[in-house]
Amino acid sequence: MSDISPTIQPLGETALVLSVGAELAAQRRLWAAWHVLEHRLPQVEWVLGMGNLTAHFDPLATPSRVVIRALEGAWTHSAGVELMPGQIITLPVRYGGEYGPDLPVVAEHAGLTPREVAEAHAAGDYVVYCLGFLPGFAYLGGLDPRITAPRRADPRLAVPAGSVAIGGSQTGIYPMASPGGWQLIGHTGAALFDPYREIPGLLGPGDTVRFVIEDIA
């Protein structure tokens, strides 16, 4: 693991980005570094990406050299850190039908039946790398390469909340209605984001998501 050498680049005068590449082993170290940094420099806002970690700060209150040193230190010490295991979250999904109109598209692209696509999708353990794009939207790793599917040429103006979708080699769940270009294969009733919950996001970095087939239409 010590062979991963991070780069640290400025993003304007108020942010610094540590990049290491989006492999799971590197991401695990980023989670460890993130937890440490949240305590070490709480005045800085830390944002995880896929293989990167961004610090957003007031450069007149916290000089960038202080943030750089903290990032370097936290990354170095993240090697070999034992992380607390994340939660395992099970999401029931109704595949196909009204809320999964693109299931046949994905099936045809994969050369499988719609049922085989649903079964392949529900067989995986998906790791939450980070959240972004929409409040509560999780970037998930672990999609079966057989069921990857290109994004729609014509993005939908309104994808319903709870839609389970595949875009390229990624799968995800739309936490709220939004425009979107991914292929919709199903729907879950779980509330992924609720600002009035103590922890507003259902999923957090390091959690594992399992999809369970509720039915296949």
Place this chain on the structure above:
Amino acid sequence: MTLLIRKPGPQSTVQDLGRTGYRFLGVPAGGACDAVALRIGNLLLGNPPDGAALEVALGGLELVFETHTRFALTGAAVGATLDGERVPGWHVVDAPAGAVLHLGYAARGARIYLNVAGGIDVPPVLGSRATGLLADLGGFKGRAVEAGDRLPLGEVDTLPPPCAVMAPGRGQVLRVLPGPEWAQLSREAQRTLLSSDWTVSPASNRMGARLGGPAVPLNDLAELDSHAVLPGVVQLPPSGQPILLLADAQTTGGYAKPLMVIEADLWRAAQFRPGEALRFVEVDMAQALAALAAQRQWLERIERSLQWQQRAST
């Protein structure tokens, strides 16, 4: 203690300085696109710095002050009347109960801020009263205001005395630092970005200003792993037409970031309206930090000058 909306204009939302600490969950900071105008409006009225105001895109708003209060208009220059009498911007103005405020369309700039004594008192959600349109979060029912809405106002013991500040000048130029992907662009692409007039497109909103101009040649700039983006980032999608991110920008993105508008100029970035042209001029890190320090000092001077005016009138 309410404001009754009669005409909402194209898009008027309750905004404060935004929410911090939830980006890791995908919740943008949001808040006023022109935070300087919001801050000065709050200083004029003696509100806390993060008091909530109405951000009015382009104008067209009409409302009734249902109780006697005082207000200030900051941000874009707009022809405004109170019961038919012209009211100046960047001034504390007295509004008798029942007075009707009418905003025309902005003469210069894009976003007008209506601050009222006591602030707009909607309940904070995730630590802020800002309306997050992306997730129907906070503000007034999580949406832009509509005709018939009654916005609650905070209680105040005494109304602020009349006082005023000079409006800052926006200019046509935004100062930028090179972004993480700047060095990967060709000389031609770099020249195009820094030497062109960029026209703000009508498809712009609180998430970002789409900029029209010559296509920036991307060559074979790779798609990036998703990473944090911030207001002020200039993104370059495959179309070669840049997008300047504003307050409601999503927390993560995957496009190249050739430029980053400096913090001190974010308010200017929010004040270009569709059809107006802007230019980017490159500065270095030391200049960006000096500009930020100078802006903070300027705001402190305004605060002190207002304290004098307020003391002198009591």
